[in-house]
Structures are given as structure tokens and as C-alpha cells.
Amino acid sequence: MADARPRRPARPREEVFATARAAIAEHGLAKLTMAGLGKQLQMSAGHLLYYFGSKDQLLLETLRWSEDQLGARRHTALTDTGRDVRERLGEYTGLYLPEGPGDPRWILWVEVWGRSPASAELRQGQLDIEAPWQADLVALIEEGTASGRFGPGSATERASQIRALLDGLAVPVALGLPGARRGRALDLAESACRTLLGGTD
Numbered sequence: 683m684a685d686a687r688p689r690r691p692a693r694p695r696e697e698v699f700a701t702a703r704a705a706i707a708e709h710g711l712a713k714l715t716m717a718g719l720g721k722q723l724q725m726s727a728g729h730l731l732y733y734f735g736s737k738d739q740l741l742l743e744t745l746r747w748s749e750d751q752l753g754a755r756r757h758t759a760l761t762d763t764g765r766d767v768r769e770r771l772g773e774y775t776g777l778y779l780p781e782g783p784g785d786p787r788w789i790l791w792v793e794v795w796g797r798s799p800a801s802a803e804l805r806q807g808q809l810d811i812e813a814p815w816q817a818d819l820v821a822l823i824e825e826g827t828a829s830g831r832f833g834p835g836s837a838t839e840r841a842s843q844i845r846a847l848l849d850g851l852a853v854p855v856a857l858g859l860p861g862a863r864r865g866r867a868l869d870l871a872e873s874a875c876r877t878l879l880g881g882t883d
Contacts, residue, residue, distance in 0.1 A: 695733075695747075696747070697723065698723060698725075698730070698733075699743065699744045699747040699748070701719065701723055702714075702719060702741075702744045703744050703747075703748055703786045703787075703790060704786060705718070705719055705722065706741065706744065706786070706789060706790060706793060707784060707785075707786035707790070710789075710793065711737060711793045711797070714737065715727070716730045716731055716737065716740075719740075738797060738801055738803065738804055739803070741790065741793055741794060741797070741804075742794065742803070742804055742807040742808075744790060745790040745791065745794055745807075745811060746807070746810075746811055748786070748787045748790055749787070749811050749814075752777060752787070753814060755777060756774065756777050756814075756815075756818060757818070759773040759774070759777065760773070760774060760818050760821070760822055766831070767822060767825055767826040767829065767831050768826070770822060771822060771826070771875060771879075772868075772872060774818070774819060774822065775848060775868060775871045775872070775875070776868065778815065778845075778848045778852070779848060779851060779852050779855065779864060779867050779868060779871070780852050780855045780856040780864065781864065782855065782864055783855065783856065783857065783858030784856070784858065785855075785856050788852060788853070788855075788856035789856060791852075791856075792853065792856065792857070794807075794808055795808070812845075815845065816838075816841055816842070816845065819841040819844060819845065820837045820838055820841045821837075823837040823840055823841055823879065824837045826879065826881065827881075830881060830882060831881045831882055832879040832880060832881040833879060833880025833881045835879075835880075840878055840879060843878055844871075844874070844875060844878060847871065847874050848871060851867040851870060851871060852867065855867050
């Protein structure tokens with residue numbers, strides 16, 4: 683005889699990702715269990731594993747979803763050609779850096795970086811997720827260089843340097859290390875970008 687009990691509908695993927703991001707940010711991936719996450723979502727651990735395969739895959743897909751939320755805002759800010767290119771660069775750095783200690787998006791990045799040396803899948807996924815940030819910054823620098831607002835030089839190399847700087851400023855803020863504050867990070871980023879990019883004020 684068939685089971686007549688109604689099946690609980692699957693949670694929307696957005697709800698799964700939002701719940702996973704909050705849980706990872708609060709407890710870290712090591713303490714997250716599929717059973718615990720499933721309990722929060724009223725889903726079985728088997729159901730989660732069916733969709734994601736592993737905690738690493740869940741982490742990667744949650745990070746991808748998190749970055750997609752920000753991608754539309756970044757695209758809108760950077761393609762508004764009615765605003766000065768330096769102003770849009772400031773918008774870029776503001777979106778890139780964490781909002782403060784424990785920023786869920788940045789805690790996901792820290793988790794991915796910590797696990798990617800042992801996982802080719804995570805390394806490739808990380809590169810794929812980072813690519814739009816790099817491409818948007820390269821395009822912005824090329825625009826500024828063409829207009830004379832930035833000095834000459836390779837847009838790709840300068841974009842990589844700026845992103846490396848931003849990563850270095852971001853992690854202490856996200857982890858809440860003493861003396862690391864978002865406002866200070868933004869000021870340092872602005873000063874370094876002016877030095878790296880040159881051009882006119």
C-alpha cells in the first residue's frame with residue numbers, strides 16, 4: 683500500500699543557501715552537520731546530500747549564491763557612466779570589503795580559502811566566483827585609463843594588485859581582529875588605489 687502521508691515540499695534553494703550561510707558564519711563549516719542544517723530547514727540530511735553531495739559542495743554553492751546577490755548591485759554601480767570613474771571605484775571597494783566583524787559573506791570566503799588547498803573542485807570554484815570581480819575592475823580601470831583619470835599601465839595587473847590589497851584588508855575586519863575596522867580599511871584602500879592608478883584627481 684502506498685504511503686498516503688503528504689510529502690513536505692522541498693525548501694527553495696535560496697532558503698537553503700541563506701540558512702547555510704548564517705549557520706557557517708556563526709559556527710564554521712567544521713561544526714556544521716547536514717543533520718543539523720536539515721533540522722533547521724525541516725529537511726532530511728539525505729535530501730541535502732542528494733542536492734549537494736558534500737559539505738564542501740554546499741559551501742561552494744552557498745558562496746556562489748552569496749556573491750550572486752551582490753553581483754547585480756556591483757554591475758549597476760560600475761556601469762553608471764554618469765558618475766565619475768573614481769567614485770565608482772570607491773563603490774567597488776565598498777562592496778568588496780566586509781560590512782564588519784563576522785560578515786557572513788566573508789566568513790564563507792575564509793572557509794573556502796582554508797579548505798581549497800586540499801580540493802581542486804573548491805579551487806576551481808573559487809576562481810570562477812572571483813572572475814566577475816576581476817573582470818569588472820579591469821573594465822573600470824581601462825575606462826579610467828582611456829579617459830586620463832588613471833595613469834597608464836596594465837589594467838589586468840593593476841586590478842590583481844588592488845584585489846590582493848582588498849583581500850588583505852578584508853580578512854582582519856571580517857575576523858574582528860583588534861584595530862581592524864571597515865572605515866580604516868576603506869581609507870587605506872582609497873589611498874593605495876590612488877598610488878597604484880595615478881592619473882588626475
